Amino acid sequence: xxxxxxxxxxxxxxxxxxxxxxxxxxxxxxxxxxxxxxxxxxxxxxxxxxxxx
Amino acid sequence: xxxxxxxxxxxxxxxxxxxxxxxxxxxxxxxxxxxxxxxxxxxxxxxxxxxxxxxxxxxxxxxxxxxxxxxxxxxxxxxxxxxxxxxxxxxxxxxxxxxxxxxxxxxxxxxxxxxxxxxxxxxxxxxxxxxxxxxxxxxxxxxxxxxxxxxxxxxxxxxxxxxxxxxxxxxxxxxxxxxxxxxxxxxxxxxxxxxxxxxxxxxxxxxxxxxxxxxxxxxxxxxxxxxxxxxxxxxxxxxxxxxxxxxxxxxxxxxxxxxxxxxxxxxxxxxxxxxxxxxxxxxxxxxxxxxxxxxxxxxxxxxxxxxxxxxxxxxxxxxxxxxxxxxxxxxxxxxxxxxxxxxxxxxxxxxxxxxxxxxxxxxxxxxxxxx
Numbered sequence: 001x002x003x004x005x006x007x008x009x010x011x012x013x014x015x016x017x018x019x020x021x022x023x024x025x026x027x028x029x030x031x032x033x034x035x036x037x038x039x040x041x042x043x044x045x046x047x048x049x050x051x052x053x
Numbered sequence: 054x055x056x057x058x059x060x061x062x063x064x065x066x067x068x069x070x071x072x073x074x075x076x077x078x079x080x081x082x083x084x085x086x087x088x089x090x091x092x093x094x095x096x097x098x099x100x101x102x103x104x105x106x107x108x109x110x111x112x113x114x115x116x117x118x119x120x121x122x123x124x125x126x127x128x129x130x131x132x133x134x135x136x137x138x139x140x141x142x143x144x145x146x147x148x149x150x151x152x153x154x155x156x157x158x159x160x161x162x163x164x165x166x167x168x169x170x171x172x173x174x175x176x177x178x179x180x181x182x183x184x185x186x187x188x189x190x191x192x193x194x195x196x197x198x199x200x201x202x203x204x205x206x207x208x209x210x211x212x213x214x215x216x217x218x219x220x221x222x223x224x225x226x227x228x229x230x231x232x233x234x235x236x237x238x239x240x241x242x243x244x245x246x247x248x249x250x251x252x253x254x255x256x257x258x259x260x261x262x263x264x265x266x267x268x269x270x271x272x273x274x275x276x277x278x279x280x281x282x283x284x285x286x287x288x289x290x291x292x293x294x295x296x297x298x299x300x301x302x303x304x305x306x307x308x309x310x311x312x313x314x315x316x317x318x319x320x321x322x323x324x325x326x327x328x329x330x331x332x333x334x335x336x337x338x339x340x341x342x343x344x345x346x347x348x349x350x351x352x353x354x355x356x357x358x359x360x361x362x363x364x365x366x367x368x369x370x371x372x373x374x375x376x377x378x379x380x381x382x383x384x385x386x387x388x389x390x391x392x393x394x395x396x397x398x399x400x401x402x403x404x405x406x407x408x409x410x411x412x413x414x415x416x417x418x419x420x421x422x423x424x
Binding site: 001002003004005006007008009010011014017018020021022024025026027028030033034035036037038039040041042043044045046047048049050051052 | 075076077078079080082134138140141142143145146147178179180181182183186189272273274275276277279280281282285286287290291294309310312313315316317318319320321322323328331332334335338339344345346347370371374375376379380383384389391
């Protein structure tokens, strides 16, 4: 299989995951989007990181 | 070729705009940062696993020195940012422990077996490397499985959280980190073979760009660049899709992780940069006049072993509190002592992994099997 074909498969799988997930749990509420930039937002980071268990 | 590259650029911008519309401006910016990671890593051939292999096998220190340079640049910006904004920005710090050290050692071995670390596996998959694509599937499964046993590995014993900041304060911690990086760089320069000490300009440019993106990552997301959390989340999403109940597991019952599981992938900052990274690598590969030959096909058992190695890669990255990005790159650059221990253990593991590689990447022709 050629590189472009393998890459397209990987991209398609990712896209399918995102679309399926959006259909299952919905997209975030537009009025509850986090600040564009965390620095200066006054909000604590809400994300999770691989260094946390 | 120019038209194709313009088209690819437009595709990248369209994805960023679509994500921003769907999940907000922060999500769009983080996908753009992820695309930037992919462009730099694939376009300028900046990697982690490859340079470690070159240092071990050929005493070629150039790639590893460029990594240390990038980490130093990030640290110079991250330490003051973290000190001035402790409520808005968080470092990538984790405790040193028995399970963590073992996990880093195994991760180092596995990343040499599949020829890609955390970021490398995403880049390889995005650029059409079949081994990377198969390893990524295993990585997602392994990173999820690793979330289920964190308590066990922690029970083997771990130290309290130690950071450069806790030892020497914010300024002293930065100098301590830079001194540590200089010490390792000096050791590498001493051990390197003649002619393999000075990184080429390409690697310095890549290191500077990568550092700029990592600092932006911290400023925009409020946390440093990571890879593994997003992959474990994707695995958890798939498990719940097939009826799995993760609410009884300690990791996914944690409110932070439960929120990520209940909400869209597009709200997870690590997933966003992971997706962008794959896309960035894809754009570079498609923008080349010649995308290059695919890796030599493997025998069926070779593919199975690559998949298993991917699972091991993902699982061990959870044991180790991160991969080469979350633990080594972001850990050291934001002051975590575990990043240094991770580096030593994973480097030792890499030496073992290089010996194991021929037993895993079994060429198809050896058995006469078409893969």
